Amino acid sequence: MGIRFDSVTVAYDGNVVLDSLDLTVEPGEVMALLGPSGSGKTTALRAVAGFVRPASGRVFLGDRDVTDLPPYRRGIGMVVQQYALFPHLRVDENVAFGLRARKTPKGEIRGRVAEALEMTGMAAYARRFPRELSGGQQQRVAIARALAIRPDVLLLDEPLSALDAQLRSGMLAELARLHRELPDVSMLYVTHDQVEALTLADRIAVMDAAKLRACGTPRQLYRAPTDEFTASFVGGANLVPVTVGTGGVFFAGTEVKVDTDGVIPGAWATLCVRPHLVGLGEGPNQFIGTVTEIQWRGATHRLYVNVDGHTVMADLRELKNPPGLGDSVSLHFASEDAVLLPAGVSHG
Amino acid sequence: MAEAVQKARVVRGRSRSSPRPFGALVWALPPIAALILFFLYPLALVVQQSFHPDTGGTSLQPYADVFASEGFRHALWTTVWLALASTAGCLVLGFLLALVIAFVPFPGAKAVARFIDVYLSFPSFLITLALLFIYGTTGIVGSFQFLTTPWGVLLAEVTYFTPFVMRPLLAAFSQLDTAQLEAASSLGARAPRIVRRVILPEALPALAAGGSLVLVLCLNEFGIVLFTGAKGVTTLPMLVYSKAILESDYPGACVVAVVNVLISVGLYGLYRVVSRRAGA
Ligand SMILES: Nc1ncnc2c1ncn2[C@@H]1O[C@H](COP(=O)(O)OP(=O)(O)OP(=O)(O)O)[C@@H](O)[C@H]1O
Numbered sequence: 001m002g003i004r005f006d007s008v009t010v011a012y013d014g015n016v017v018l019d020s021l022d023l024t025v026e027p028g029e030v031m032a033l034l035g036p037s038g039s040g041k042t043t044a045l046r047a048v049a050g051f052v053r054p055a056s057g058r059v060f061l062g063d064r065d066v067t068d069l070p071p072y073r074r075g076i077g078m079v080v081q082q083y084a085l086f087p088h089l090r091v092d093e094n095v096a097f098g099l100r101a102r103k104t105p106k107g108e109i110r111g112r113v114a115e116a117l118e119m120t121g122m123a124a125y126a127r128r129f130p131r132e133l134s135g136g137q138q139q140r141v142a143i144a145r146a147l148a149i150r151p152d153v154l155l156l157d158e159p160l161s162a163l164d165a166q167l168r169s170g171m172l173a174e175l176a177r178l179h180r181e182l183p184d185v186s187m188l189y190v191t192h193d194q195v196e197a198l199t200l201a202d203r204i205a206v207m208d209a210a211k212l213r214a215c216g217t218p219r220q221l222y223r224a225p226t227d228e229f230t231a232s233f234v235g236g237a238n239l240v241p242v243t244v245g246t247g248g249v250f251f252a253g254t255e256v257k258v259d260t261d262g263v264i265p266g267a268w269a270t271l272c273v274r275p276h277l278v279g280l281g282e283g284p285n286q287f288i289g290t291v292t293e294i295q296w297r298g299a300t301h302r303l304y305v306n307v308d309g310h311t312v313m314a315d316l317r318e319l320k321n322p323p324g325l326g327d328s329v330s331l332h333f334a335s336e337d338a339v340l341l342p343a344g345v346s347h348g
Numbered sequence: 349m350a351e352a353v354q355k356a357r358v359v360r361g362r363s364r365s366s367p368r369p370f371g372a373l374v375w376a377l378p379p380i381a382a383l384i385l386f387f388l389y390p391l392a393l394v395v396q397q398s399f400h401p402d403t404g405g406t407s408l409q410p411y412a413d414v415f416a417s418e419g420f421r422h423a424l425w426t427t428v429w430l431a432l433a434s435t436a437g438c439l440v441l442g443f444l445l446a447l448v449i450a451f452v453p454f455p456g457a458k459a460v461a462r463f464i465d466v467y468l469s470f471p472s473f474l475i476t477l478a479l480l481f482i483y484g485t486t487g488i489v490g491s492f493q494f495l496t497t498p499w500g501v502l503l504a505e506v507t508y509f510t511p512f513v514m515r516p517l518l519a520a521f522s523q524l525d526t527a528q529l530e531a532a533s534s535l536g537a538r539a540p541r542i543v544r545r546v547i548l549p550e551a552l553p554a555l556a557a558g559g560s561l562v563l564v565l566c567l568n569e570f571g572i573v574l575f576t577g578a579k580g581v582t583t584l585p586m587l588v589y590s591k592a593i594l595e596s597d598y599p600g601a602c603v604v605a606v607v608n609v610l611i612s613v614g615l616y617g618l619y620r621v622v623s624r625r626a627g628a
């Protein structure tokens with residue numbers, strides 16, 4: 001069953017925190033809601049769960065308009081950052097909670113609980129109390145509890161944020177596996193971590209300041225972003241202001257051959273190049289700048305180079321002889337790696 | 349002399365290895381002395397007096413006399429059932445009111461919660477007086493005879509002591525993770541199930557704390573019983589008062605007082621055991 005936001009607007013005391021959101025999550029799809037803190041991701045999720053009432057607009061689950069339904073009648077699984085397990089109930093009773101609330105026949109409950117715990121690898125911990133589990137284990141129980149009611153829609157609000165980095169990547173793989181095992185469950189996955197979104201999601205919806213900025217497959221958003229915010233938030237990007245010519249743009253006195261279809265010659269635009277696609281030394285689309293900072297990141301070096309007053313980042317395979325601060329260096333990039341975006345904040 | 353010095357040295361030597369029993373004793377002494385002087389000594393006097401009948405000597409005669417009297421047995425029964433019923437009433441009413449204040453959003457919920465703190469500082473007879481103004485013989489609502497019955501005392505005690513239960517409950521509710529309530533709701537639970545299965549278990553320690561406090565306070569309540577002017581309602585504290593002040597039967601009064609103290613401590617202990625069993 002899919003999820004559909006139809007111009008959903010949410011306001012707290014007249015403050016609009018979700019501005020007429022239109023978004024469709026297809027049945028069985030994993031949609032990541034990605035955005036910085038305060039951009040309205042949780043609010044969108046809570047509108048689906050039924051904990052905030054939209055000021056206007058409708059929320060649909062499948063064909064059903066659920067805008068006016070209370071949370072307990074929506075049949076949605078929800079997992080939040082802080083687990084929210086019931087501390088006085090053992091793991092199996094936590095998982096059984098939803099089944100009992102929904103009047104599942106007694107004989108069926110035991111099997112369903114075992115199944116959900118099996119799926120999340122927590123079968124061995126059924127008789128423990130939540131306080132006797134690690135954070136990662138508690139989150140697995142929370143996922144088992146949400147899955148036990150066999151929801152068509154699973155909402156996850158930063159489920160991995162409270163875990164450390166190593167555990168997080170393990171759990172990410174687990175979630176991907178769960179999704180393969182449950183291909184019919186639609187998931188709305190809120191995160192501000194682009195790695196989680198890129199790894200897990202079929203599509204990513206990028207939010208900023210209460211608005212949906214872009215929505216597309218991870219590949220689309222990464223390869224061909226359509227606005228500056230998305231370009232820098234998903235994957236990081238060099239954004240430099242350029243003037244548009246015919247068949248190319250001008251940056252720091254160099255002409256860059258990019259596709260200028262649909263852009264008026266002479267107008268301002270933003271050139272977007274991913275840092276790891278910038279090369280050091282001679283090449284096409286070459287320009288010269290001064291090194292202002294060097295960061296060694298193990299496998300790579302990141303160079304910050306001042307070109308004509310703009311900072312350009314370059315991620316380079318670990319350098320044997322890295323340039324020094326203040327050195328003059330040549331950078332270049334392939335024309336097909338550059339994307340032209342409408343002029344935005346980088347022109348400020 | 350030399351021996352004493354040696355002993356002192358031994359003591360000091362030991363105090364270095366074991367965790368300072370001497371120093372700890374010095375600090376514990378003043379509060380213990382104060383406790384003995386202001387609490388245990390008068391209590392001992394009461395107990396001692398209870399074994400000295402007016403006829404002189406030391407005997408169990410005052411106990412035999414008091415236990416044999418119909419008035420005492422009646423007062424004992426009245427005290428216990430009134431206290432238990434009041435506590436039960438306070439727990440139920442306090443839990444419901446605290447639920448509403450904490451979880452039903454209405455304007456002024458904060459103000460109500462703050463008023464409860466003020467209410468706790470009111471003297472108990474004030475509430476009884478207020479009830480008299482409303483329901484008494486010259487009351488606003490009209491004259492109701494029930495105020496002078498045990499039911500009147502029960503009403504007054506529940507009215508007065510309920511906030512004593514609400515306060516720890518409100519504190520517990522404010523600690524409650526709202527994410528848990530939302531998780532329960534998403535899983536399909538309606539309000540009654542959430543209250544029973546999520547809120548109540550987490551409120552048990554607060555209920556036990558508030559309930560045991562109210563139970564003891566009710567057992568010893570004097571002002572409310574006096575002010576309702578209920579003729580038929582004699583509780584143990586009232587009996588102590590009438591024996592000591594009205595009948596000048598000091599040994600008898602002391603016997604009743606001792607019984608009252610024993611019941612308070614005993615019921616309190618029982619309550620703690622039960623509530624600990626309940627997982628609080
Ligand atoms: N109950 C509330 N009352 C008033 N304002 C709120 C409430 N809940 C959220 N907001 C505001 O709504 C805006 C969006 O909040 P939301 O929780 O949706 O952000 P988010 O994208 O989930 O951020 P984060 O990544 O930090 O969780 C924020 O500015 C927040 O201050």
Ligand SMILES: [Mg+2]
Pocket residue numbers: 041042043157
């Ligand atoms: Mg959030």
